[in-house]
Amino acid sequence: MEAAGFFIGKRKKGCELMQTDKKQAGLPWLPLMVMLGLVLLAIISELLPSGLLVQMGDDLGVDYGTVSYLVGGYALPAGLLAIPMTQVVTKFDRRPLLLVLTCGFALSNFLVFLAPNFPLAFMGRLIGGASAGTFWSMLGPYAMDMVSSENRGKAGTIALAGSPIGISLGLPLWTRLGQVAGWRIAFLATALAFALLGILAWRILPSIPGQATDSRVKPLDVLKKPGFRVAILVVFLMVMAEYSVYVYIQLISDRLGLALQSSQIFFGVGALLAVWIVARLIDSHLRHLMQGALLAGAIAMFVFLALSGHPVLGLGAMVLWGMSFGPISSLLQNSVIRQVDQGHDVAMSIQTTVFDLSIMGASVMGASFYQGLGLGANLLIAMLLFLGAALVVTVFRQYYE
Structure with a gap:
């Protein structure tokens, strides 16, 4: 070319x-x-x-x-x-x-x-x-x-x-x-x-x-930064939360009495809406956006877990889940890059490694909980992971300002 x-x-x-x-x-x-x-x-x-x-x-x-x-x-x-x-x-x-x-x-x-x-x-x-x-x-x-x-x-x-x-x-x-x-x-x-x-x-x-x-920055140089380590911890927690249940969206839809296509449509609407909001506000309100996405995911998991007999609430929860899932790449990449002045590519390579290996870990963990305890265990663990990530962002808020 x-x-x-x-x-x-x-x-x-x-x-x-x-x-x-x-x-x-x-x-x-x-x-x-x-x-x-x-x-x-x-x-x-x-x-x-x-x-x-x-x-x-x-x-x-x-x-x-x-x-x-x-x-x-x-x-x-x-x-x-x-x-x-x-x-x-x-x-x-x-x-x-x-x-x-x-x-x-x-x-x-x-x-x-x-x-x-x-x-x-x-x-x-x-x-x-x-x-x-x-x-x-x-x-x-x-x-x-x-x-x-x-x-x-x-x-x-x-x-x-x-x-x-x-x-x-x-x-x-x-x-x-x-x-x-x-x-x-x-x-x-x-x-x-x-x-x-x-x-x-x-x-x-x-x-x-x-x-x-x-002038190239080494991975160890990046890992020495406390803000970067906090951001990577949030990457791990959020990806584990999202992907430990995402593969079971059809089973979640069945649990709520919803057609899979309806769930996917409302999930997609939430994802696109969140991306539009994030694009407008991410440079000035990263912490609030991170907290909002994580709490939206936690609320969605709670509805799926405890209010499964209410299809209308289920559709609303699908929108919230989409709002949590849709901007995940943008939010996590921005939170990581903010912690380094140089070596953005190196920082992102570490983030990519943690992100992808967390997907594999989420798949193994999700399968283990589902086979051993049922879908409810997956939803509970995902909710706790979302809340844990939100707590980290709140406690270490200085890295997200």
Whole structure:
């Protein structure tokens, strides 16, 4: 995609000018929309097999439990490679780095599209997970570095809004495509969409230099900051709370006497509403937004647990749960980045590692509680985790001001 050599010098100069202009003029909406689209596709790429388990299992000749590893295994390279890969690539310009990661996503989905058996499909998913680890570490800081300091939170929130939009709208649409046209077509469409947005990103996004070798921040330097450790603890608690119950949304809907589609719609409405609120207020009211999201999650879990005989309350709780889940990436990334002056990519790589490994931990914990004690135990533990995270934010409020 970096083809025409005689354009390189002009494009580099133009991108540098664009970066300066955008820092002075406000939000660079077109680049942020491209980033939003990439985040949306990254979420679809991560979760798509969950809606196509039956079709993929039948076609690949494996049981549905085995197919689920295409989702669970995705988080492993993402979590394990985030820190070392970020240390390696942090010296590179952000624009070509994002292009390489986009190509990794496209290749991953194309290999799954072609895979004649499960091992090759799993290999393709590992490539996607490896790309995701670095992608989530650098995307937020990249968006924030395009704007002036007073707009950093807004820029990151807008770019990361692709996550709740992908969950609320993109994933159901892609799942439907896979059910109608075949699961392979859904993965092919994802690969082609990544290729298209990769071209747009190369032409539209500004060039932002990486850090020189002697100025790069080490993970240990970041971990020494008490505010960073507090923020990472909240990441762990909130992700464990959200993902230990998210996989059971269909069972929660049954418990409330709701149709799954109704639950998903109200959940999506809450997620989009929260993202809109967060985008407007995150730079000046991070602590209040964090507390609000965590308390919304706790209240939703309480309704699911104690008031299951009231479907109307259940729908309201779905909205609250969506408001807690939707802006999770924006809130947690902003809370982490605020704790460091330098080494944003390194800080985000640690956050990505904790985030992804917490997803795996939540899956194991959620399955254990559900199999041993039932769905009510999951809801109770999630409520306590939400409240614990809210307590941490309140006690250490100075790190969220």
